[in-house]
Amino acid sequence: MAANLTCIECTQTYPLDEKIYTCKNCGGLLEVRIDIEQVKKEVTKSNLEKRELGVWRYFEFLPIKNKNKIVSLKEGGTPLYKCSNLARDLGLKNLYAKFEGANPSGSFKDRGITVGISRALELDSKAVACASTGNTAASLAMYAAKAAIKCYVLLPVGKVALGKLSQALLHGAQVISIKGNFDRAFAMVRELCEKYNIYLLNSINPFRLEGQKTLAFEVVNQLNWIAPDRLIVPVGNAGNISAIYKGFCEFRDFNFIEKVPIMIGIQANGASPIVKAIERKLSRIVPETKPETVASAIRIGNPVNAPKALKAIRESGGLAESVNDEEIIAAQKMLARKEGILCEPASAASVAGLKKLKEAGKIDSDETIVCVLTGHGLKDPEIILKFSEKPIEIEPNMNELIKFIK
């Protein structure tokens, strides 16, 4: 595949095999540009459809050339559930949830990490690293185990959900808790990777976002080659919304779909620099120094991919909205009880945002809407227990039991 790395700020280009994360010229974010005309010669709708749904169905769209280097645990191919019960309650007709909790490590991060770790092997890297609010660490640890390379993860101390921490530990990563928040851990891991020639797999790495763009491809395939009207996704470091938008744009440029969905990013009230930048029409975000929310996955004050995300939202005629902790927890419960979907709080932010926007009259009832549920509910059991009624404890006799059966 003929492709390059292009700076989104100054348009400087670099060969694909150059190991850089940001532009040497201006420090801007890089993006992989694929040669669409070339890929058009290599794939058609019908040969794509014959392959199993998942990240690697779209091999020709991905910047990995050496098939022998691919490290896969069958990521992607996640269900797109039609949510009729929830739709009825919200006054909508066509609501879907893309359940990314069904990925091997339980979050969408696997889409990016399968490509990122394959890239690490192509580069002959001996170690990989990330800073993480939890899910990236869980995913990276898992794929590094499969690839048999060393993995370092830097986590904000005491702020990572138990499931995610457990995953990183059991997969054998070197887990380092930083007495600071995610943004600080991220600054430190960048420096670490630079100094020790470790391959950095945070979403500043454009190869990771290439894997994540396949979510858009899958949604289009699952809707029979039609794009939804809107796609709603929780936003933390802002990589996923940027990647998904890129995926839709590529399918449009292929003439696989007519138009790109309106992209809607949802943040938590206490960590919402993107929402504020959109509301105030700023060209750059103002970082927040004390991000706070119950949704620990998106407790991020200085999203590294903000320039890409602002572009995705603005170009698609999109929106950004913030929701509070109560709204997030209520949406998580709603998904669990109305649709049988167990997702983590950050994921439920997308549905909380949808509810808020629908009630504000910003969404029409007959639009086709896809909410991305980014991670599995079992990642964070402590939050579920904190907001649930405790089980009733009784003496082991039938008379006692019957009192509680309504």
Ligand code: AN7
């Ligand atoms: C469940 O794991 O940033 O906007 O370090 O785990 O692409 O950052 C996680 C982010 C949404 C936000 N939902 O995605 C990490 C990390 C869940 C997440 C997001 C995350 P981005």
